[in-house]
Amino acid sequence: MAVPYKIWLSILVFIPILAMLFISFSNLSSSVSVGELTLSLAHFKLLWESSTVIAFRNSLIFAVATTLISFVLGYFIAYEIKLSKFKNKFILLTFVILPMWSNLILRTESLANIMSENNILKNILGFNLFGNISGTWMAVLFGLVFTYMPFMILSVYTALEKIDFALEEAALDLGLRPIKKFWKVVFPLSFKGVVTGAIMVFLPTLAGFAIPKILSRGRIVFIGNIIEQKFIYTNYNHGALLAVVILFFILGSILLITKFDKEGETLL
Amino acid sequence: MENQHALIELKNISKSYDDELVVKNVNLTIYRNEFLTLLGPSGCGKTTILRMIAGFIKPDEGDIIINGKVFNDLPPYARPIHTVFQKYALFPHLNVIDNVAFGLNNRSWEYLENFYGQEKIAAEIKELSKKKEVSAKKAIKSLIYKDSVQALKLVKLDGFIKRKVDQLSGGQQQRVALARALVNKPEILLLDEPLAALDLKLRQNMQYELKEMQRTLGITFLFVTHDQEEAMTMSDRIVVMKEGVIQQLGAPKSIYNEPINRYVANFIGETNILPGRYVKKDLVNFLGVDFKCMGYNFNDGEDVDVVIRPEDFDVVDVEKAKLVGEVVFSLFKGVHNEYEVLVKGEKLLVHTYESYEVGQPIGLTIDPYEIHMMKVETGE
Numbered sequence: 001m002a003v004p005y006k007i008w009l010s011i012l013v014f015i016p017i018l019a020m021l022f023i024s025f026s027n028l029s030s031s032v033s034v035g036e037l038t039l040s041l042a043h044f045k046l047l048w049e050s051s052t053v054i055a056f057r058n059s060l061i062f063a064v065a066t067t068l069i070s071f072v073l074g075y076f077i078a079y080e081i082k083l084s085k086f087k088n089k090f091i092l093l094t095f096v097i098l099p100m101w102s103n104l105i106l107r108t109e110s111l112a113n114i115m116s117e118n119n120i121l122k123n124i125l126g127f128n129l130f131g132n133i134s135g136t137w138m139a140v141l142f143g144l145v146f147t148y149m150p151f152m153i154l155s156v157y158t159a160l161e162k163i164d165f166a167l168e169e170a171a172l173d174l175g176l177r178p179i180k181k182f183w184k185v186v187f188p189l190s191f192k193g194v195v196t197g198a199i200m201v202f203l204p205t206l207a208g209f210a211i212p213k214i215l216s217r218g219r220i221v222f223i224g225n226i227i228e229q230k231f232i233y234t235n236y237n238h239g240a241l242l243a244v245v246i247l248f249f250i251l252g253s254i255l256l257i258t259k260f261d262k263e264g265e266t267l268l
Numbered sequence: 269m270e271n272q273h274a275l276i277e278l279k280n281i282s283k284s285y286d287d288e289l290v291v292k293n294v295n296l297t298i299y300r301n302e303f304l305t306l307l308g309p310s311g312c313g314k315t316t317i318l319r320m321i322a323g324f325i326k327p328d329e330g331d332i333i334i335n336g337k338v339f340n341d342l343p344p345y346a347r348p349i350h351t352v353f354q355k356y357a358l359f360p361h362l363n364v365i366d367n368v369a370f371g372l373n374n375r376s377w378e379y380l381e382n383f384y385g386q387e388k389i390a391a392e393i394k395e396l397s398k399k400k401e402v403s404a405k406k407a408i409k410s411l412i413y414k415d416s417v418q419a420l421k422l423v424k425l426d427g428f429i430k431r432k433v434d435q436l437s438g439g440q441q442q443r444v445a446l447a448r449a450l451v452n453k454p455e456i457l458l459l460d461e462p463l464a465a466l467d468l469k470l471r472q473n474m475q476y477e478l479k480e481m482q483r484t485l486g487i488t489f490l491f492v493t494h495d496q497e498e499a500m501t502m503s504d505r506i507v508v509m510k511e512g513v514i515q516q517l518g519a520p521k522s523i524y525n526e527p528i529n530r531y532v533a534n535f536i537g538e539t540n541i542l543p544g545r546y547v548k549k550d551l552v553n554f555l556g557v558d559f560k561c562m563g564y565n566f567n568d569g570e571d572v573d574v575v576i577r578p579e580d581f582d583v584v585d586v587e588k589a590k591l592v593g594e595v596v597f598s599l600f601k602g603v604h605n606e607y608e609v610l611v612k613g614e615k616l617l618v619h620t621y622e623s624y625e626v627g628q629p630i631g632l633t634i635d636p637y638e639i640h641m642m643k644v645e646t647g648e
Contacts, residue, residue, distance in 0.1 A: 164355070164357065166353050166354075166355060166357035167357050167359060167360075169324055169344070169351075169353070169357065170351070170353060170358075170359070171359075171370075172323075172324075172343065172344040172345050173322060173324075173344050173345075173349075173350055173351045174345075174350065174370055174371035174374070174448070174449075174452065175345045175374065175375055175379075175452070176345055176371075176374050177345055180374055184370075184374060185359060188361045189359075189360070189361055
């Protein structure tokens with residue numbers, strides 16, 4: 001198993017990463033020939049440019065906010081699903097992931113549509129469900145939570161489902177009231193799921209570009225949008241540099257996961 | 269027993285799941301400091317009774333009375349009862365000592381003040397303050413720690429304080445579960461087949477230790493098992509159950525020697541049940557022979573079931589024997605030999621120290637006091 005896996009991993013992951021690292025240090029561009037290639041830290045100035053800093057700040061703030069909201073809401077939903085007397089919980093979970101079956105861009109575009117002043121939903125309902133928030137930070141936050149919270153719900157639910165019910169009974173038996181039982185037994189034992197879920201929400205939010213672009217109508221710029229722009233305008237050096245920085249965030253997060261979840265139980 | 273103080277009373281308890289009655293109108297009194305075992309095959313309702321006493325489920329009908337108070341609607345956390353679960357249910361996110369201290373650590377201040385008493389707390393503050401000033405809270409924490417260590421000592425695990433629970437063997441986890449319950453000084457300890465997952469040797473050791481603990485700590489143990497040997501070894505009294513109904517309640521010896529019906533006789537150890545007739549007072553006829561018997565009163569000429577334990581046969585010379593049969597199967601069991609003896613078409617199970625070969629004739633007699641009789645059950 002290992003050999004084909006390693007080959008694929010090197011072709012599809014390691015070589016591109018090395019290439020990006022190289023590009024971010026070099027002066028490679030369409031007008032530079034191979035003989036003139038040099039390596040320098042010149043592109044790193046970009047990281048201190050205010051557009052980059054603001055984009056990073058936006059990405060971080062929205063990623064943190066999305067993660068927190070997804071955690072609170074998602075944990076609640078996962079816990080309710082776990083407690084529900086409904087026999088077929090798989091169906092409930094299917095409802096959770098159902099929106100994911102449609103294309104992200106389409107889904108986001110339609111979300112932007114019903115968030116704008118005149119839309120089909122308003123015609124049907126007779127009032128504007130979302131108000132007129134398209135283009136604001138609220139629209140972006142809603143879109144992000146709407147898109148990524150299912151990951152939190154699923155991983156928290158998986159962790160909750162693994163908790164032996166006898167442990168909860170043992171806690172009650174030892175004199176804990178239900179609320180204390182939750183904080184002392186259920187929550188600590190599902191924390192791995194929270195960490196995994198948080199990272200699955202945080203990373204795509206941090207690196208994403210489609211949702212903020214569509215829902216803020218270009219007003220709120222994430223770091224992903226800048227990377228996209230750089231590549232569209234064939235400024236590969238800058239694009240690669242920012243992508244590598246994002247990559248370090250991802251690596252850091254994965255280290256965090258492995259610290260909390262050594263057996264990889266809650267990861268799919 | 270009867271004049272002792274009743275600790276738990278179950279009055280006409282019934283419980284059904286999905287229209288299936290699993291506990292049927294059970295009445296049971298459990299006395300202080302006794303070791304009572306609920307014995308029966310799986311699905312006989314014994315665990316359900318235990319869980320109702322613990323408060324995890326509510327009876328559909330009837331009352332659970334503890335110390336004279338009706339406990340039906342009290343949640344588990346408000347009962348002076350702790351449970352040792354079948355699969356131990358130790359908290360995997362805590363180490364051994366934190367598991368043991370879990371109950372006390374999460375109690376309210378008032379509860380702990382009550383639990384330890386002002387005097388003990390004051391003494392602990394004094395003791396600790398020799399080194400540096402401490403608050404009452406610190407003193408209680410220290411008392412809890414000491415108690416937890418003490419409980420672990422009791423189960424011989426005081427060397428494992430900081431160990432993670434998943435690094436312990438099954439037997440050790442069992443002991444931690446026991447310590448976790450005992451540290452709270454419950455009036456009643458419920459044990460739900462706690463030894464079922466242990467191997468034979470360990471199980472036997474734990475049986476003695478549990479009995480010993482119950483005796484020294486003076487806690488009422490309510491033990492649930494399907495293993496009749498386990499029940500025999502440890503219990504003061506045994507409740508034999510079948511399909512949600514109590515069949516017989518009594519000391520191990522009386523249940524073993526005087527089973528009330530076929531079911532109990534078969535469930536408690538190996539036995540021979542023979543159709544017989546109560547000829548007249550102290551005379552019973554079975555296998556075509558009259559035997560003297562004692563202590564039973566039936567109508568003259570009434571059909572009875574005669575119960576004879578395999579070890580109650582006396583093996584004698586053929587000439588002196590009341591029953592003569594042929595050994596058809598033999599098994600060496602270490603301490604004794606087990607034979608199947610064919611007597612007048614009935615196969616009898618006989619335990620004896622003498623050795624016989626298959627095919628040899630064998631003579632048997634039975635002492636009058638070893639002959640037990642039951643009413644013939646109809647409808648079975």
